[in-house]
Amino acid sequence: MDTPFSPALRQRLDDGLATLDLDRALARPLLDYLALLLRWNRTYNLTAIRDPDEMVVRHLLDSLAMHPFVQPGALADLGTGPGLPGIPLAIVRPDLQVTLVESNGKKARFLREAVRQLKLGNARVAESRAEAVAEPGAYAQITARALDTLAGILEVGGHLLAPHGRLLAMKGVNPVEEIAALPAGWTSLAVHPLAVPGLDAERHLVEVGRAT
Template sequence: MPTSAHPQQQRLLHGLDALGLDPALATPLLAYLDLLQRWNRTYNLTAIRDPDAMVVLHLLDSLAMAAHVGGLRTLADLGTGPGLPGIPLAITHPQLQVALVESNGKKARFLREAVRTLGLGNARVLEARAEAVAEPGAFEAITARALATLPDILAVGGHLLAADGQLLAMKGTRPDQEIAALPAGWRLLSVEALSVPGLGAERHLVRVGRANAPA
């Protein structure tokens, strides 16, 4: 477990403070980071290897959307890879039931170990492609951080959303071309700029819902 001398602790604490999150979250978040670093040496789960960069680009980038999932009960993280943003969000919101959807075997093995090691009773691993997950309408929201375009995410994961569910897509620059290409039956709800502590690049959260769902 991380100690008070963890080299990345101060960077993470500053970021948590900027995001208005409980500093006590630093302990489980750093435990997850340490586990990811250990597994990454053998399994190459992420191309980002510098621990300071991991804090910003993995932890804080994921947590930038934490305030936007606070009222949710169920979330599916599609193509979660090593658990981003799903695991940081599950740590931050114990009441949120998070399904970590990942088809890559070695990443799924890491996810199961992370869930077990961190004691995340509110997270489960679905080792499958998103389109193969047979839980139609089971989630209030789906998210994807690095998975394809908005239309592609909806094509593979739209069936998982409840009637009034939303896609919460994490994007860099505002994806106007993707928004213009939303398939029939879906509509843009909002585009919100996110601030990631320590990161100069743009980040946006794009909300998409069914065209016939209440606003």
């Protein structure tokens, strides 16, 4: 796939991957995904961020900053939009089986095309609202990048988690109030500060599981 990106952009991605302890060879498929997203975004308005350099930081590296905390196995990315963080994670983690859950038809069409063109054998698209995905207990992990509060994510997607499964919620500042408002039966297991290369803003990953 043609990826006509500047040397500076490619260097930013290479450096970011190295900082995140990821193989720089992964830059190629990540840039293929970025090129596809840019092309579709001109017509379908899949993301408000349109600058490729900003996309490297706010889409690719931001999504990948959580990768050390993701375990092998089945992961559902709820309200994935154009595939964030699910597609970058599927690219760098072949040990994952990623289900991209998205109810918007335009975005789901893009996701299916991205999975096909990128030959992501470990990713599939579920064109559905999260609460309507009829796969109870099928996932070791669910994630959501910008979907809702922690309680809201669990309300629509908690049924997807296996008994010892975890919600991995990507947040900005430490969401102390959201953690305090977790519904009965759920508890915060850990809050991990994340350092996103090139991003001067707070990021946290909140792990939530069933209370024992």
